[in-house]
Amino acid sequence: MAYSSGNHAQAVAYAARAAGVPATIVIDESAPALKIEATRALGADVRVVPLDRREAAAKELAVELGASLIPPFDHPDVIAGQGTIGLEIAEDLPSVAVVLVPISGGGLASGIGVAVKALCPGAAVFGVEPELAADARDSLRAGELVRWPAEQRVQTSADGLRAEPSELTFAHLRTVLDGILTVSEAEIQSTVGLLARRARLVAEPSGAVAPAAYLHRASELPAGPTVAVVSGGNIDPALFDQILRDTPPGG
């Protein structure tokens, strides 16, 4: 079983189905209906709880069910798995100068950062957060975990980036990141439209923050070959339609 904002949920449900074992997934009530439906469509038993109850509810349920809990980021194996994206970056673009990675719980950035720093020590690795959920940036500045209330974090449209780093991921982030940039909601949404129109990629808001930082924070980034990790394509069709209609053709 697992807890998740919806993307890890689908990954665990998919893997469980492939392995022929049951999956129970705790998703927070602020997740888009699309992610909940998609997780159910993969055969998982989905339980919906408030965002700040997610992890605790999953842990209680794991004990009750005698199930193995696969956390979305707070585990060395999960971080290592997410780090394989860093291995791919190093293999595909050994001359990479800058890597931009979205930050929620920080597992993706931890894993990618470790891999990139090991294989391409000259490359800078930046995390990217929505301005409305910039708790990891504040934590990095303060040198310790700074908590943002859940009711504040749910305000970003990047619903996959509302989690907070753990002690484990924060220890990684302090070591491997060169900094954290933030992007506005308008920048996130226009980047979703631009990715669809120009790169022909379906990205959800959470998946668009890294290219949004590339487009709108260039002055804060080193020059050179840049990789922006687009992680998450589960966008609500109504939101996607609205963004596509608002994005000018050729824009």
Next chain:
Amino acid sequence: MAYSSGNHAQAVAYAARAAGVPATIVIDESAPALKIEATRALGADVRVVPLDRREAAAKELAVELGASLIPPFDHPDVIAGQGTIGLEIAEDLPSVAVVLVPISGGGLASGIGVAVKALCPGAAVFGVEPELAADARDSLRAGELVRWPAEQRVQTSADGLRAEPSELTFAHLRTVLDGILTVSEAEIQSTVGLLARRARLVAEPSGAVAPAAYLHRASELPAGPTVAVVSGGNIDPALFDQILRDTPPGG
């Protein structure tokens, strides 16, 4: 200047703007508004004519304006340029067994077919057409160009696949193709949805026929590593929205 169903139009307009020269593009009136707007947004002077007048109108206008005409497929240089996709396929997947390519005027399939057969002689190359615009399939069967009336060809939602092969492209297709498959409108549309949901790719109907054939004509294809060329992502937002809503989550 150029004539086009809308995708070549944007390519020529883009290249002309980059080169700092004016572009006049003749597009047929059955093209989606999106493609016409996008071509205008790239700075081109767009003239809209009926489908069966497109090529003739462009030729007359080229004489009148003293402009160079860049045809969408009926020229060795254009075919060679489109064939670079075949070079990429051979480089990225030398073990390729099957290549599926959409067919309209046949330039893309001619170029890719020549490149693939030269570099991967064991690979089979199949063209794919909508059932509603299967003139190239009929031509291949008859051994000579078979014409379908324009009012018949405009019925497919794959608006980029309504052109007909020329003598030049047909000579290539007879040499390099192992066959032509057709797909239904329902198969095309469901594949647009599946590409968006599962591959996170924005494809227009014309761009989805090759993966549609892979999904729905497997019994007519050799086994082995298969490449389906997705060519065209200029989809009308309203149609895309409708298809996404009709495609089940996880489907």
